[in-house]
Amino acid sequence: MESIDAYLARRRSNGTLRALAPLETRGAGRVVRGGKPLIDFSSNDYLGLARHPRLIEAARQALVEHGVGAGASRLLTGDYMLHHELEEAVAVFKHKERALVFNTGYQANVGVIAALVGRGDAIFSDALSHASQIDGAVLSRGAKFPFRHNDMQHLEELLKTERPKFGRALILTESVFSMDGDKAPLPVLAELKERHDCLLMVDEAHATGIFGPHGGGLVEECGLSARVDLIMGTFSKALGGFGAYIAASHTLVDYLVNAARAFIYSTALPPAIIAADLASLAVCWDEPWRRKRLLEISATFRHQAGAAGWVADGETQIVPLMVGQSQTALAQAAWLQERGFCVLPIRPPSVPEGTARFRFSLCAEHDEADVEAVTQALRELRRMGEGPEPTSPEKRG
Ligand SMILES: *Cc1c(COP(=O)(O)O)cnc(C)c1O
Numbered sequence: 001m002e003s004i005d006a007y008l009a010r011r012r013s014n015g016t017l018r019a020l021a022p023l024e025t026r027g028a029g030r031v032v033r034g035g036k037p038l039i040d041f042s043s044n045d046y047l048g049l050a051r052h053p054r055l056i057e058a059a060r061q062a063l064v065e066h067g068v069g070a071g072a073s074r075l076l077t078g079d080y081m082l083h084h085e086l087e088e089a090v091a092v093f094k095h096k097e098r099a100l101v102f103n104t105g106y107q108a109n110v111g112v113i114a115a116l117v118g119r120g121d122a123i124f125s126d127a128l129s130h131a132s133q134i135d136g137a138v139l140s141r142g143a144k145f146p147f148r149h150n151d152m153q154h155l156e157e158l159l160k161t162e163r164p165k166f167g168r169a170l171i172l173t174e175s176v177f178s179m180d181g182d183k184a185p186l187p188v189l190a191e192l193k194e195r196h197d198c199l200l201m202v203d204e205a206h207a208t209g210i211f212g213p214h215g216g217g218l219v220e221e222c223g224l225s226a227r228v229d230l231i232m233g234t235f236s237k238a239l240g241g242f243g244a245y246i247a248a249s250h251t252l253v254d255y256l257v258n259a260a261r262a263f264i265y266s267t268a269l270p271p272a273i274i275a276a277d278l279a280s281l282a283v284c285w286d287e288p289w290r291r292k293r294l295l296e297i298s299a300t301f302r303h304q305a306g307a308a309g310w311v312a313d314g315e316t317q318i319v320p321l322m323v324g325q326s327q328t329a330l331a332q333a334a335w336l337q338e339r340g341f342c343v344l345p346i347r348p349p350s351v352p353e354g355t356a357r358f359r360f361s362l363c364a365e366h367d368e369a370d371v372e373a374v375t376q377a378l379r380e381l382r383r384m385g386e387g388p389e390p391t392s393p394e395k396r397g
Pocket residue numbers: 103104105106107109130132174178203205206234235236243244
């Protein structure tokens with residue numbers, strides 16, 4: 001293996017070295033970093049629920065009543081009534097028989113995939129699947145067949161030639177892709193999974209709270225809840241809380257409680273977090289204006305960024321603006337930060353080589369003036385072409 005020094009030197013020289021960049025606080029579409037408030041286009045708190053008074057109050061009450069830590073894993077004595085109340089609410093929210101809470105979305109994907117798939121089984125996954133799905137696939141020891149992003153013809157070819165050679169088969173996708181903001185063709189995936197006798201698992205990390213009549217996600221919006229075997233989602237993004245879940249059948253949940261090591265061998269989420277997550281589902285139900293507002297302001301941003309000379313396609317709150325080279329993306333993000341905007345430069349290996357980009361994420365708390373201000377800056381960047389001069393990657397995360 002490459003030496004650690006060589007690895008760091010290589011990442012430094014090609015503009016892909018990452019470094020932590022702590023912030024002081026965040027809220028209301030702003031982030032404070034280095035004493036300076038920036039308009040925040042980097043957060044996944046899409047609906048602005050992380051500071052919602054109902055979430056804070058629910059967490060505060062549970063904190064006072066139960067203390068901080070849960071004390072043990074769920075299967076030992078860390079299993080509170082609150083966890084079950086939350087799982088019942090998630091099952092209703094996702095239109096499935098049951099739900100199981102995991103500590104993070106990462107753990108949910110790794111735990112579920114590794115539990116469902118073993119040697120002699122197969123995984124067919126979208127090429128842009130989240131790292132946690134990829135890691136779950138590696139851990140599972142199943143055969144891996146990535147299909148080109150959202151390419152249903154490619155998936156069908158793979159299923160025809162490879163599926164018959166394996167025992168169980170799992171199809172993996174995200175419903176709204178985390179870095180590209182586009183949507184998966186869920187109705188076709190449901191067709192294919194039925195025709196080729198597979199399980200279908202959909203990661204709704206970026207769709208939950210936003211799409212569907214009740215914010216249940218893109219699966220809900222497409223009316224496919226009954227046909228998607230495993231719906232994964234998180235509380236950590238639009239819902240403003242923390243933790244994740246799988247919604248599935250009674251049988252699958254019973255199986256996961258016994259077989260998902262990421263569930264079994266980890267301390268339960270603290271009661272205060274569970275209480276906040278419960279409150280987030282209630283707010284999601286009671287305040288549908290938040291998701292309407294989010295999609296409106298996102299459309300406004302795409303329209304204005306387009307008028308400023310960028311290609312800003314799509315129909316979600318995640319808007320990638322392509323830059324190309326990592327060094328350019330870094331330099332331009334630093335330039336935007338100096339002008340008061342927090343925008344994430346996304347670089348390989350998170351995205352394919354040569355597709356470094358800004359990942360704009362909008363939130364329900366942005367107003368037209370915020371969007372207007374950043375599109376002014378984006379227009380100026382277009383005028384400068386490749387500029388400004390690249391800054392050294394050490395200076396910027
Ligand atoms: C964020 C994310 C996860 C991981 O969720 P965490 O709760 O942050 O661990 C999983 N899948 C996708 C697509 C994500 O964007």
